[in-house]
Amino acid sequence: MNSIELVRQIESKGSFLCVGLDTDLTLIPKSFLKESDPVFAFNKAVIDATEKYTVAYKPNIAFYEAMGPKGWESLQKTMDYIPQEIFTIADAKRGDIGNTAYKYAQTFFDPASSGLNFDSITVAPYMGHDSVEPFLTFEDKWVILLALTSNPGSHDFQMSKSEDYIPLYERVMRLAMTWGNAEQMMFVIGATRYDFLQKVREIAPDHFFLVPGVGAQGGSLEDVAKYAMSSRVGLLVNSSRGIIYAGHDTAVSAAREAKKMQEEMTMYLDKYWIK
Amino acid sequence: MNSIELVRQIESKGSFLCVGLDTDLTLIPKSFLKESDPVFAFNKAVIDATEKYTVAYKPNIAFYEAMGPKGWESLQKTMDYIPQEIFTIADAKRGDIGNTAYKYAQTFFDPASSGLNFDSITVAPYMGHDSVEPFLTFEDKWVILLALTSNPGSHDFQMSKSEDYIPLYERVMRLAMTWGNAEQMMFVIGATRYDFLQKVREIAPDHFFLVPGVGAQGGSLEDVAKYAMSSRVGLLVNSSRGIIYAGHDTAVSAAREAKKMQEEMTMYLDKYWIK
Numbered sequence: 001m002n003s004i005e006l007v008r009q010i011e012s013k014g015s016f017l018c019v020g021l022d023t024d025l026t027l028i029p030k031s032f033l034k035e036s037d038p039v040f041a042f043n044k045a046v047i048d049a050t051e052k053y054t055v056a057y058k059p060n061i062a063f064y065e066a067m068g069p070k071g072w073e074s075l076q077k078t079m080d081y082i083p084q085e086i087f088t089i090a091d092a093k094r095g096d097i098g099n100t101a102y103k104y105a106q107t108f109f110d111p112a113s114s115g116l117n118f119d120s121i122t123v124a125p126y127m128g129h130d131s132v133e134p135f136l137t138f139e140d141k142w143v144i145l146l147a148l149t150s151n152p153g154s155h156d157f158q159m160s161k162s163e164d165y166i167p168l169y170e171r172v173m174r175l176a177m178t179w180g181n182a183e184q185m186m187f188v189i190g191a192t193r194y195d196f197l198q199k200v201r202e203i204a205p206d207h208f209f210l211v212p213g214v215g216a217q218g219g220s221l222e223d224v225a226k227y228a229m230s231s232r233v234g235l236l237v238n239s240s241r242g243i244i245y246a247g248h249d250t251a252v253s254a255a256r257e258a259k260k261m262q263e264e265m266t267m268y269l270d271k272y273w274i275k
Numbered sequence: 276m277n278s279i280e281l282v283r284q285i286e287s288k289g290s291f292l293c294v295g296l297d298t299d300l301t302l303i304p305k306s307f308l309k310e311s312d313p314v315f316a317f318n319k320a321v322i323d324a325t326e327k328y329t330v331a332y333k334p335n336i337a338f339y340e341a342m343g344p345k346g347w348e349s350l351q352k353t354m355d356y357i358p359q360e361i362f363t364i365a366d367a368k369r370g371d372i373g374n375t376a377y378k379y380a381q382t383f384f385d386p387a388s389s390g391l392n393f394d395s396i397t398v399a400p401y402m403g404h405d406s407v408e409p410f411l412t413f414e415d416k417w418v419i420l421l422a423l424t425s426n427p428g429s430h431d432f433q434m435s436k437s438e439d440y441i442p443l444y445e446r447v448m449r450l451a452m453t454w455g456n457a458e459q460m461m462f463v464i465g466a467t468r469y470d471f472l473q474k475v476r477e478i479a480p481d482h483f484f485l486v487p488g489v490g491a492q493g494g495s496l497e498d499v500a501k502y503a504m505s506s507r508v509g510l511l512v513n514s515s516r517g518i519i520y521a522g523h524d525t526a527v528s529a530a531r532e533a534k535k536m537q538e539e540m541t542m543y544l545d546k547y548w549i550k
Contacts, residue, residue: 022375062371062378068351068389069344076343095399096337096368097426100297103337114343124370124399126421128428146401151372153403156450161438168432168443175431 001087001119002140003183003208003232009055009085010233014266017258018056018089018210020240021046021078022063027241029248039067039074044081046244049255053262056236057082058089058210076115087236088118089144089210095124101134109138120144122188122210125172129179136180143185147173148200150190150213173203182206189228191219191237197227205230211237221261225268233273237265276362276394277415278458278483278507284330284360285508289541292533293331293364293485295515296321296353297338302516304523314342314349319356321519324530328537331362331511333485351390362511363393364419364485370399376409384413395419397463397485400447404454411455418460422448423475425465425488448478457481464503466494466512472502480505486512496536500543508548512540 010016021043025033028042035041047057059078064071082088090108094101106113108121120142123132135143148158148169158169166174173187186208189200200209209228213219214237221237229235239261247253285291296318300308303317310316322332334353339346357363365383369376381388383396395417398407410418423433423444433444441449448462461483464475475484484503488494489512496512504510514536522528 060371060375060378062369062375062382066378066382066388068391069347071389072344072347091371093369093371093399094337095370095401096366097424097428100335100337103335103341107337107341113341114346116343124368124401126370126399126401126432127424127426128431128433130426130428132428149372149402151402151405153372153405153407156403157401157443157447158403160443160446163436163438163440165438168435171435172432 005085006055006087006208007232009087010269013053013055013262014269015053015055015262016233016235016237016265016269017054017261018058018236018238019046019050019054019243019258020091020238021057021059021244022240023244024063027245029250037074037077039064039071040077040081042250043074043078045250046254047078047081049251050243050258051083051086053255053258054086056087056089058091058238058240060240061090061092079116079118088120090116090118090121093122093124093146095127095131097127097130098134101131105135105138109135109141120186122146125176129175132176132179136184141184143180144210145172145176145185145187147187148189148196150192150219154190170203173200177204177207182208186210186236188212191224194223194227197224201228201230201234206232206234208234208236211235214239221264222268225265225272229268229272231275233269280360281330281362281483282507284362285544288328288330288537289544290328290330290537291508291510291512291540291544292329292536293333293511293513294321294325294329294518294533295366295487295513296332296334296519297515298519299338302520304525312349312352314339314346315352315356317525318349318353320525321529322353322356324526325518325533326358326361328530328533329361331364332357333364333366333513333515335515336365336367354391354393363395365391365393365396368397368399368421370402370406372402372405373409376406380410380413384410384416395461397421400451404450407451407454411459416459418455419485420447420451420460420462422462423464423471425467425494429465445478448475452479452482457483461485461511463487466499469498469502472499476503476505476509481507481509483509483511486510489514496539497543500540500547504543504547506550508544
C-alpha cells in the first residue's frame with residue numbers, strides 16, 4: 001500500500017487508529033477457547049467489530065510465535081481475513097544484516113515465501129544501514145524503524161547524547177532518512193511529552209509515525225494530533241489492550257472502544273489537519 | 276546450561292566452535308530436496324558430521340521463519356536432534372519490551388509454550404533494560420546481547436561516541452552488566468580489529484563473547500583467541516557457510532571444515548588459555 005491510499009483511507013474513515021492484535025490465550029474471553037482456532041476466532045471478532053473505525057491492524061508477532069507452528073497458522077488466517085484496504089503492520093522488531101534481513105523481509109512481505117503479505121514491518125536500527133536496506137527493496141512495502149519509544153528503557157540509549165550533543169534517536173532518524181524516503185519508511189515514536197513530539201515532527205516533516213503509548217501507557221491523543229500531525233496526517237496511533245480486552249463481549253466492547261477513539265480522531269483531524 | 280558445563284565441554288572437545296545453521300533451500304545440495312523435510316535432513320547431516328568438533332549450534336531463525344509454519348517444524352525437529360550436552364543459540368535478535376519480550380523468551384526458552392528449548396537467544400539492546408530483563412528471569416538460560424557487530428553498519432550507531440566520549444557499544448556493555456551477570460549474559464562481538472578485541476575483554480573480563488565474522492567475514496581466529504580469551508575461555512566462535520556449504524557431500528565437507536577449525540582452536544587453547 002502506498003501513502004496516497006493510506007491517507008485516502010484516513011480521510012474517508014476519519015480515523016488514524018491502528019488496532020494492535022496482541023492476542024493472548026490467557027486474556028481472551030473463555031468462550032473463544034472452545035473454537036478450533038481460538039486465536040483466529042478472537043481476532044475475527046475484533047476485526048469484525050473494529051474495521052469501520054480503524055485504518056491499520058498490527059499483530060504483535062511475539063504472541064503468535066510463542067504458540068509455535070500453530071501460532072503462525074492463526075496469524076496467516078488473520079492476515080487473510082483483514083480487508084485488503086486496511087494497512088497491516090508486522091510488529092516484529094527484527095534487526096539483522098544482509099541475507100538474514102532479506103529472509104526476514106521475505107517472511108513478512110513475500111507471500112510466496114511464508115504465505116504472509118504484510119504492508120510493513122517494525123525494525124530495530126542498532127546494526128545500522130545494512131540491517132534496514134534489504135527491507136527497502138520491496139515495492140510498496142514499508143519499514144517502520146524504532147526511533148523514540150515510550151518505555152522506561154528508552155532512556156538507556158535512545159536519549160543518550162553523542163559528542164555533538166545529538167541524542168541517539170535523532171541520529172537514527174536523520175541517518176535513516178538518507179537510506180529511504182517517506183514513501184517507504186515510518187518511525188516508531190512513543191507518545192510521551194509534547195516537546196518530543198514537536199521535535200520529531202521537525203526532524204521528519206513528511207514521515208508517518210507509528211505511535212504506541214496512547215491510553216494504557218499514558219500519552220494524550222490530543223497532544224499527539226496537535227504537535228505531530230503533518231500535512232499528510234502522518235500518524236498511526238496504536239491501541240491494543242484498551243480495545244481488544246475492553247470487555248467480556250468482544251463484539252460489543254471492541255467496537256465501542258474503537259468507535260470512541262475514531263470519534264476523537266475525527267475531531268482532531270478537523271481541528272489540526274492543515275492539508 | 277550453565278557456564279561450568281559449557282567450559283567443561285570446551286575443554287573436553289578442545290573447541291570453542293559454534294556451527295551456524297543458516298539452512299537455505301537454494302543453497303543445500305540438491306540430493307536433500309527429495310526428502311520429506313529437506314531442511315531437517317540437511318541439518319541432521321550437518322549435526323552428524325560436526326557434533327564431535329563443535330560445542331554450540333546456532334540456528335539463524337530468519338531462515339526457518341521465512342518458510343512459514345513448516346519452517347518452525349523443521350526447527351523443532353533440528354532442536355530435538357541436537358545432542359543434549361551441546362549449547363544452543365536462537366539467533367533471533369529479538370528486542371521488544373515487557374510482556375512482549377516475555378513472549379519472545381517463552382518462544383525460545385519454554386518448551387511448554389512453542390515446543391522449543393534453546394539455551395540462549397540473541398537480543399538487540401536499542402529499547403533498553405526492560406527489553407532485556409524478561410529474558411533474565413529464566414534459570415540457566417542466556418541472553419546474548421548485540422554489542423559490537425562486524426558489519427559495515429556497525430559504524431552508524433554502535434561506534435558513535437557519546438558526550439562523555441564513550442562509544443555506544445561500550446555504553447551498552449557497561450549498562451547491561453548491571454542488569455545481569457556473566458552467568459546469564461553474553462555479548463555478540465564481531466571479530467574485526469585486535470584493539471577492539473582487547474578493549475571489549477577489558478570491559479567484560481568474565482563474560483562469554485559470541486564471535487561471528489571469522490573466516491568468510493574476514494576476522495582472524497588467532498587474533499580472537501590471543502586478544503579476547505579469558506580465564507574461562509569466554510569465546511564461542513561461529514562459522515556458518517564456511518562449514519555447512521563447504522562442498523556437495525555435506526557429510527564429508529562439513530566434517531572436514533569443522534575438524535580443521537577444531538584443530539586450530541585446540542592449538543590456541545594450548546597457547547592462550549591461562550586457567
